[in-house]
Amino acid sequence: MQSLLVVRVPDSYINERTYIVQTLMGYLWNLDVEILAENRRDVLIEDPSTYDNKKLHISDILFQFPENQWLKAESLPQPPLKRWNVDIELRGIPLIDYQLPVIYGIESMLESGHSSYLVEDENCLFLGLDIFGSAFFMLTRYEEYVKPDRDMHGRFPAAASLAFQEVFLDRPIINESIEIL
Numbered sequence: 107m108q109s110l111l112v113v114r115v116p117d118s119y120i121n122e123r124t125y126i127v128q129t130l131m132g133y134l135w136n137l138d139v140e141i142l143a144e145n146r147r148d149v150l151i152e153d154p155s156t157y158d159n160k161k162l163h164i165s166d167i168l169f170q171f172p173e174n175q176w177l178k179a180e181s182l183p184q185p186p187l188k189r190w191n192v193d194i195e196l197r198g199i200p201l202i203d204y205q206l207p208v209i210y211g212i213e214s215m216l217e218s219g220h221s222s223y224l225v226e227d228e229n230c231l232f233l234g235l236d237i238f239g240s241a242f243f244m245l246t247r248y249e250e251y252v253k254p255d256r257d258m259h260g261r262f263p264a265a266a267s268l269a270f271q272e273v274f275l276d277r278p279i280i281n282e283s284i285e286i287l
Contacts, residue, residue, distance in 0.1 A: 110138045114150040115238075117143040119169045119176075126242040130284060149238060161230040164287075167210035168239025177252055183209050183243070187272050190223045190235065192286065201282045207274050209243055210236035237287050241280045244269075 111131065115123045120143055131137045149164040171181040188211070193204035212234045213221040223234035242248065247262075255266035269275040 110140055110154070112140050112142060112150075112152045112154060114142045114144050114146060114152070116146050116149075116166055116169065122242060123169060123238065126238045126245070129245065130238070130241055130280075130287075134284060148232075159229065163230060163232045164238065165210070165212050165232075165234045165236045166239065167212065167236040168243060177248070179252060182249060182252055183268055185268065185271060187268075188213070195222060195224045196286060199282075199285050201285065202277050206235075206282060206286075207272050207279065208235060209240035209268070209279075211240070212236075233287070235283065235286065237283045240283060244280050 113127050113131070115127070123143075124141055127139060127141055131139045147170070148166050151162040151164065152159075168181065175181050187207045187209065189205040190208050190211070191204055192199060192201060192206050208223065211223055213223055214225045214232060214234055215221050225232040225234075249268060250262040253262070253266055255263055257263050264270050264275060267275065269277075269279070
């Protein structure tokens with residue numbers, strides 16, 4: 107029997123959060139998940155069936171924007187995007203390029219003086235890459251609603267997209283993020 111993952115999310119944008127968690131973890135990974143909305147500032151994934159009770163905390167950036175900034179320019183990622191050299195901390199993950207563009211995320215400062223998107227201690231991992239917010243942004247084409255750019259037929263031009271401007275238009279960026287997760 108497959109174990110049930112518990113995904114604890116902040117108690118805002120519940121429909122959007124449910125959609126993206128179910129899409130990534132349910133549809134793509136075929137995992138059984140229970141989504142619990144709580145008063146929190148990050149996403150917490152737990153597998154109650156494991157003996158070590160390790161927890162994964164994931165950064166939550168996009169869905170922290172207040173409602174008056176939702177679907178507005180101030181909620182868009184700010185270019186130039188930072189890049190995370192994933193190969194330094196996560197060798198062997200199949201990515202197109204180990205310099206991963208960070209659509210939404212936050213780096214943590216390590217004791218060594220270096221910054222990282224991945225911090226580990228005894229009982230938990232903190233992933234500064236906002237995988238759920240970034241996936242929501244890309245899969246729903248969030249920016250197409252926000253940006254006014256249109257071609258002569260009223261379509262959003264690829265050249266106006268973040269993916270084009272940050273040179274990852276032909277890259278399966280969300281699939282790569284899922285590999286990291």
